[in-house]
Amino acid sequence: MDNALCRLTGAEFPLFAFSHCRDVVAAVSRAGGFGVLGCSSYGSHELEAELAWIDAHVDGKPYGVDILFPATQSAAPGMTMDDFSAAIPAGHVDFVVDLLDWHDVKIRPDEVIRQRVPPTAPDEAERLLDIALRHPIRLIANALGVAPPLMIERAKAAGVPVAALVGTKEHAIKQAKAGVDIIVAQGGEAGGHCGDVATMVLVPEVIRAVAGLGAPPVLAAGGIVTGSQMAGAMAMGAQGVWTGTVWLATSDAETSPVIREKMIAATSSGTIRSRARTGKPCRLLDSPWHTAWNAPDAPKPLPFPLMPLICVPALNKTLRAAEAGVEGAFKLATYESGQGVGLIESVKSATAVVQDFKQEFAEAFEQFLTQVGV
Numbered sequence: 504m505d506n507a508l509c510r511l512t513g514a515e516f517p518l519f520a521f522s523h524c525r526d527v528v529a530a531v532s533r534a535g536g537f538g539v540l541g542c543s544s545y546g547s548h549e550l551e552a553e554l555a556w557i558d559a560h561v562d563g564k565p566y567g568v569d570i571l572f573p574a575t576q577s578a579a580p581g582m583t584m585d586d587f588s589a590a591i592p593a594g595h596v597d598f599v600v601d602l603l604d605w606h607d608v609k610i611r612p613d614e615v616i617r618q619r620v621p622p623t624a625p626d627e628a629e630r631l632l633d634i635a636l637r638h639p640i641r642l643i644a645n646a647l648g649v650a651p652p653l654m655i656e657r658a659k660a661a662g663v664p665v666a667a668l669v670g671t672k673e674h675a676i677k678q679a680k681a682g683v684d685i686i687v688a689q690g691g692e693a694g695g696h697c698g699d700v701a702t703m704v705l706v707p708e709v710i711r712a713v714a715g716l717g718a719p720p721v722l723a724a725g726g727i728v729t730g731s732q733m734a735g736a737m738a739m740g741a742q743g744v745w746t747g748t749v750w751l752a753t754s755d756a757e758t759s760p761v762i763r764e765k766m767i768a769a770t771s772s773g774t775i776r777s778r779a780r781t782g783k784p785c786r787l788l789d790s791p792w793h794t795a796w797n798a799p800d801a802p803k804p805l806p807f808p809l810m811p812l813i814c815v816p817a818l819n820k821t822l823r824a825a826e827a828g829v830e831g832a833f834k835l836a837t838y839e840s841g842q843g844v845g846l847i848e849s850v851k852s853a854t855a856v857v858q859d860f861k862q863e864f865a866e867a868f869e870q871f872l873t874q875v876g877v
């Protein structure tokens with residue numbers, strides 16, 4: 504394809520694949536799509552190793568990175584792990600221990616808090632940015648609010664286009680004014696952090712809103728798992744699509760088999776928008792984890808980035824127990840997933856998913872031409 508977005512990023516087929524898994528990123532880019540590595544769970548050394556691996560396996564095809572770089576910092580520079588731990592009330596730790604216990608998963612109070620400074624802490628996010636810019640990335644994305652000037656300036660100086668995820672028209676206007684090159688209009692169907700405006704409404708609304716602000720290319724995101732949906736989004740004026748959930752169910756992804764099984768079984772009603780994973784509204788597979796945190800007598804989820812610190816060890820333990828056959832743990836297990844999960848029927852390779860997208864896109868396009876009588 505040949506549109507402004509493809510020229511800007513080097514994508515052959517503008518199917519952008521967000522994944523935390525380097526294998527998915529490289530496979531999608533090799534197949535003609537555009538892999539984007541989510542860096543939220545990597546420390547600096549790990550990110551360097553992941554990007555070096557992608558460079559060696561991507562056959563020179565373009566790829567990008569996504570860094571959680573908040574514009575306003577929820578953590579002060581230099582905060583240590585002790586500072587983060589001290590901000591977590593004992594009642595929250597006890598609640599996690601009990602919640603797991605009700606589902607036959609054991610966790611000690613001293614295991615509840617993840618011992619790692621959140622990567623969104625300002626100095627850590629900046630370190631990740633420096634590392635990413637030393638690699639031949641063709642896009643850098645930011646999910647948390649307006650990309651800070653530091654990120655935009657450094658990326659532009661390195662000739663790397665900046666993308667930003669938005670869930671409302673107002674956010675899109677702020678991003679376009681801040682100078683981002685690509686807007687990802689992510690509807691409330693999406694897996695992970697999301698707003699509540701549906702993709703079908705948000706995409707044309709955002710395109711219209713940024714038309715007079717340099718008209719940056721807009722990618723449609725949220726609930727998109729097929730090539731026909733991609734064709735629909737592009738018929739609305741999007742220059743491509745940005746996807747996440749569909750790659751979690753691929754054989755290339757590091758997703759737990761438990762989550763894959765739950766994803767294949769889930770319908771589009773099987774997800775929930777909940778604060779009980781990161782402290783921000785986030786769409787995940789529904790499970791008793793969310794029911795428990797939403798109960799009137801439960802402690803309120805902590806603000807981001809504290810909530811992930813008490814969720815990661817507990818949910819990882821839950822997954823390991825579910826993989827070992829503990830029934831309560833299987834029920835409790837949850838993971839970021841969008842409503843498009845209802846359209847995922849089997850586990851395929853990431854390469855096969857890109858091929859399916861291309862074929863379904865072509866078929867949808869043909870069907871459209873037939874319907875309009877061309």
Ligand SMILES: Cc1cc2nc3c(=O)[nH]c(=O)nc-3n(C[C@H](O)[C@H](O)[C@H](O)COP(=O)(O)O)c2cc1C
Nearest residue numbers: 521543646693694695725726727746747748839841
């Ligand atoms: C498991 C998972 C984790 C995610 N983490 C991030 C993240 O760290 N940064 C980000 O910009 N978007 C993140 N997202 C959102 C994706 O970038 C993408 O916008 C979203 O998945 C698109 O909707 P879909 O899941 O319906 O395809 C995540 C999505 C999923 C499914």
